[in-house]
Amino acid sequence: MAPPLELEVNGTKYPVRSDPDIRLLTVLRDELGLTGTKYGCGEGQCGACTVLIGGSPRRSCQVLLGEVVQPVTTIEGLEKDGHLHPVQQAFLDLDAFQCAYCTSGMIISSVALLTQKPNPSPTEIVQFMQGNICRCGTYPRIVDAIQQAAKSMEQHPR
Amino acid sequence: MSTLVNKFTHEIAHEHEPERYEFREAPIHHFALDRRDFFKFFGAGIMVFAAVKNSLALQESGGNRQNHPEELPKEITAWLHIGEDGNVTAFAGKVEIGQNIRTSLAQSVADELRVPFESVRMVMGDTQLTPFDMGTFGSRSTPTMAPQLRRVAAAARDLLLQSAAKEWNTAPEKLLAANAKITDAASGRSTTYADVARGKTLAQRIPDEDPVTPASAWTIAGKSLPKVDGRAFVTGRHHYTSDLRPAGLMYGKILRAPSFGATMTSCDVTAAQKLPGAVLVHDGDFVGAAAPSETEADEAIAAIHTEWKETPQPSSSELFPYLKQNVDTTDRGSLTQSGSIADGLARAARRLEASYTVAYIAHAPLEPRAAVAEWKDGKLTVWTGTQRPFATRDALAEALHLAKANVRVIVPDTGSAYGGKHTPDAALEAARLARGAGKPVKIVWTREEEFTWAYFRPAGVIEIKSGVAADGTLTAWEFHNYNSGASGIGTPYTVPNQHIEFHPVRSPLRQGSYRGLAATANHFARESHMDDLAHAAAMDPLDFRLKNISDPRLRDVFQAATKSFGWPAKKTKPGQGFGMGGGIEKGGYVATCAEISSDDARGGVRVVRVVTAFECGAIVNPDGLRNQIMGANIMGLGGALFEAMAFDGGRITNARFSRYRVPRFRDVPDMEIVLLDRKDIPSAGAGETPLVGLAPAIGNAIFDATGVRRTTLPLDPRA
Numbered sequence: 001m002a003p004p005l006e007l008e009v010n011g012t013k014y015p016v017r018s019d020p021d022i023r024l025l026t027v028l029r030d031e032l033g034l035t036g037t038k039y040g041c042g043e044g045q046c047g048a049c050t051v052l053i054g055g056s057p058r059r060s061c062q063v064l065l066g067e068v069v070q071p072v073t074t075i076e077g078l079e080k081d082g083h084l085h086p087v088q089q090a091f092l093d094l095d096a097f098q099c100a101y102c103t104s105g106m107i108i109s110s111v112a113l114l115t116q117k118p119n120p121s122p123t124e125i126v127q128f129m130q131g132n133i134c135r136c137g138t139y140p141r142i143v144d145a146i147q148q149a150a151k152s153m154e155q156h157p158r
Numbered sequence: 159m160s161t162l163v164n165k166f167t168h169e170i171a172h173e174h175e176p177e178r179y180e181f182r183e184a185p186i187h188h189f190a191l192d193r194r195d196f197f198k199f200f201g202a203g204i205m206v207f208a209a210v211k212n213s214l215a216l217q218e219s220g221g222n223r224q225n226h227p228e229e230l231p232k233e234i235t236a237w238l239h240i241g242e243d244g245n246v247t248a249f250a251g252k253v254e255i256g257q258n259i260r261t262s263l264a265q266s267v268a269d270e271l272r273v274p275f276e277s278v279r280m281v282m283g284d285t286q287l288t289p290f291d292m293g294t295f296g297s298r299s300t301p302t303m304a305p306q307l308r309r310v311a312a313a314a315r316d317l318l319l320q321s322a323a324k325e326w327n328t329a330p331e332k333l334l335a336a337n338a339k340i341t342d343a344a345s346g347r348s349t350t351y352a353d354v355a356r357g358k359t360l361a362q363r364i365p366d367e368d369p370v371t372p373a374s375a376w377t378i379a380g381k382s383l384p385k386v387d388g389r390a391f392v393t394g395r396h397h398y399t400s401d402l403r404p405a406g407l408m409y410g411k412i413l414r415a416p417s418f419g420a421t422m423t424s425c426d427v428t429a430a431q432k433l434p435g436a437v438l439v440h441d442g443d444f445v446g447a448a449a450p451s452e453t454e455a456d457e458a459i460a461a462i463h464t465e466w467k468e469t470p471q472p473s474s475s476e477l478f479p480y481l482k483q484n485v486d487t488t489d490r491g492s493l494t495q496s497g498s499i500a501d502g503l504a505r506a507a508r509r510l511e512a513s514y515t516v517a518y519i520a521h522a523p524l525e526p527r528a529a530v531a532e533w534k535d536g537k538l539t540v541w542t543g544t545q546r547p548f549a550t551r552d553a554l555a556e557a558l559h560l561a562k563a564n565v566r567v568i569v570p571d572t573g574s575a576y577g578g579k580h581t582p583d584a585a586l587e588a589a590r591l592a593r594g595a596g597k598p599v600k601i602v603w604t605r606e607e608e609f610t611w612a613y614f615r616p617a618g619v620i621e622i623k624s625g626v627a628a629d630g631t632l633t634a635w636e637f638h639n640y641n642s643g644a645s646g647i648g649t650p651y652t653v654p655n656q657h658i659e660f661h662p663v664r665s666p667l668r669q670g671s672y673r674g675l676a677a678t679a680n681h682f683a684r685e686s687h688m689d690d691l692a693h694a695a696a697m698d699p700l701d702f703r704l705k706n707i708s709d710p711r712l713r714d715v716f717q718a719a720t721k722s723f724g725w726p727a728k729k730t731k732p733g734q735g736f737g738m739g740g741g742i743e744k745g746g747y748v749a750t751c752a753e754i755s756s757d758d759a760r761g762g763v764r765v766v767r768v769v770t771a772f773e774c775g776a777i778v779n780p781d782g783l784r785n786q787i788m789g790a791n792i793m794g795l796g797g798a799l800f801e802a803m804a805f806d807g808g809r810i811t812n813a814r815f816s817r818y819r820v821p822r823f824r825d826v827p828d829m830e831i832v833l834l835d836r837k838d839i840p841s842a843g844a845g846e847t848p849l850v851g852l853a854p855a856i857g858n859a860i861f862d863a864t865g866v867r868r869t870t871l872p873l874d875p876r877a
Contacts, residue, residue: 019453026452030409035401036394038573040524041605045815048524075394088392095384095781098789099256100391101524101573107392126823133815135524135574136256137792138785139826 251291297843525573618642643676
């Protein structure tokens with residue numbers, strides 16, 4: 001039996017016993033209990049399972065455990081010392097969700113966008129977020145929340 | 159077991175008006191807890207129950223309403239507990255599926271009880287703790303549950319006032335209840351609800367017609383308060399059913415037939431049974447596996463050898479003729495008639511005839527069906543995202559031969575439903591596997607399963623014959639709906655001669671409830687046809703509607719929407735078009751105006767701008783309402799423009815998001831929402847009705863832009 005792999009998630013190094021060919025999404029949810037990352041389609045089409053790997057947004061249902069070499073950030077890793085990430089705060093302030101099942105993926109994708117482009121235009125937001133589905137239809141509020149978060153991050157860098 | 163699943167499914171097709179594809183049933187008189195259990199469970203304090211009128215009258219025939227019953231009356235609709243710490247817990251059988259009902263019900267309780275919003279906790283959708291409820295559908299939660307909870311809260315407030323008055327030796331009418339305190343203006347004395355509740359185990363039944371605070375005097379309801387538990391959702395901490403991980407959890411998978419209507423001719427689970435850790439359950443034609451991981455459960459299913467006999471099934475390409483040819487003659491459907499169509503047509507200056515079609519579409523809730531089942535000492539607990547916790551409990555009890563008292567269904571706030579989570583499928587599957595495995599089992603349907611084995615919004619064919627007089631008044635309206643359902647089938651316009659008929663059909667696909675359900679199809683056909691009639695009468699579509707509307711509330715929403723939209727709008731670029739649609743459904747009034755841009759080269763359509771005016775009586779939470787209206791429009795955009803199930807040979811051929819297009823960021827038009835707040839009218843539900851004006855508004859705008867009438871939903875399947 002192969003030695004356990006090590007996976008760094010939200011700043012913590014976890015030994016993992018799953019096989020390297022198991023989807024990262026499954027490892028996060030079923031082995032590590034980080035259930036904030038959601039299954040929505042299993043084919044990288046809905047964005048509910050989005051995580052950051054080395055700071056880049058990836059669909060964790062399309063990434064195998066063995067392929068992960070850089071640290072992973074999930075929705076659980078955004079809150080710091082009881083303070084929400086500005087994107088989380090903006091989603092909360094603007095009620096930018098209904099059932100909220102897509103919200104983790106939306107927030108993680110938004111964080112990735114704002115890292116690449118601190119002041120995106122609405123068109124750039126729509127372009128970047130096109131791969132994330134919200135069936136409840138809160139898209140306009142999400143665009144507003146991303147813009148509010150951008151302002152907040154500009155004024156109060158973390 | 160599967161026979162029982164089928165029986166349940168069968169019910170869908172045999173439900174009757176007003177909303178045939180939604181489930182109805184009489185209340186079941188069963189309560190798991192008696193009064194003493196309640197205080198044991200929730201601690202001392204004050205408890206108030208609301209009983210429905212008739213049962214109360216019955217129980218009170220020889221007694222006095224102030225009696226404290228030793229047991230709960232049977233026909234309870236809601237209850238509420240005020241603890242010794244002043245915290246308020248209200249109980250309702252409704253479930254939260256993203257429509258924000260947890261927040262708006264808490265607002266109504268806080269408002270009526272005169273306590274801070276933050277002190278109210280809602281316990282919902284738990285068959286052991288909450289009163290019986292038919293289900294969360296039909297936009298009924300706000301019009302029925304909110305007033306019931308208000309009556310309970312009003313009674314609790316009275317009880318607190320009476321207690322304080324007794325202690326202070328004064329009359330309750332002289333005291334004031336506000337902000338969780340009772341004060342006596344005359345003496346300056348004051349006490350908190352918590353102090354009054356302390357040390358008491360006081361229970362009271364109330365009639366359900368007690369007066370409540372009118373909307374004009376609301377202080378907490380009527381405001382845009384933020385969603386309860388919002389922080390848990392943005393941090394990923396909220397546990398949906400699919401996130402639950404009880405100790406010893408196993409993952410379940412079900413063997414699915416290769417096609418609809420296929421029957422199993424042989425099944426060999428020998429190889430699968432030899433896989434370490436896997437538990438196989440083969441019971442009738444139910445075959446499933448549970449294993450320590452999802453991967454191992456998949457492997458176990460893959461190791462089963464089965465043979466199937468498939469039967470010919472209709473395909474989506476021949477759907478509409480099929481529906482017309484397969485009218486279910488054993489079910490009479492519904493018919494309303496007035497005057498004579500022949501007379502009406504004879505008196506018409508212009509006569510029109512048209513046929514419309516509506517495709518099957520999927521709910522595609524982002525959280526697929528899921529359930530976690532756990533057995534302990536012969537008792538079953540199932541956590542599942544369902545809109546009908548009590549019906550799910552009953553189905554589990556029946557299928558597994560249990561007393562209802564031994565089954566508990568708990569509904570964690572769920573990753574949306576849209577009418578798609580009425581059936582108990584995942585709950586039955588998890589429960590059966592968990593019994594076989596002797597451990598808790600979780601079932602989470604894959605996206606392909608969700609797109610295939612759930613159920614669909616009914617497809618339909620609608621045929622209309624109509625006549626209009628020279629002055630633009632309607633003279634005849636004959637409307638036949640095949641299969642898509644009877645809700646919203648009646649015309650809100652004044653027509654002296656009407657024949658409106660719903661024809662049930664033996665549906666080739668499993669079909670059921672959906673957000674806006676039949677009203678979407680009926681409004682699409684009716685409002686598209688009204689647009690053609692306006693042109694036939696050489697009238698502006700707004701003027702034509704207003705001429706034939708007698709209901710002032712409908713007139714108001716059409717006027718509000720067109721005013722904000724700027725109707726009549728002037729075309730400034732090629733391919734531009736404007737249209738409107740609206741109506742009355744589930745007590746709400748909607749009018750929608752749309753601007754589209756048509757790309758001649760591609761034949762495609764883009765929705766540029768939408769204005770929706772909505773009136774649902776007194777508004778409970780304006781921000782939550784705006785969120786619902788915006789969401790209804792965006793979800794409705796998919797069914798209006800491009801969503802349709804494709805099927806062939808008993809297989810869904812687009813059962814993935816990569817093949818079934820749903821609205822995304824780029825599809826969203828500029829949107830404006832106009833709310834008409836009628837504090838003089840009781841609140842109606844708002845989750846569904848805002849959707850029904852959109853498709854005809856878009857279709858009419860396409861006609862305006864291109865001169866071509868599109869009569870199919872979706873309107874632009876190539877998009």
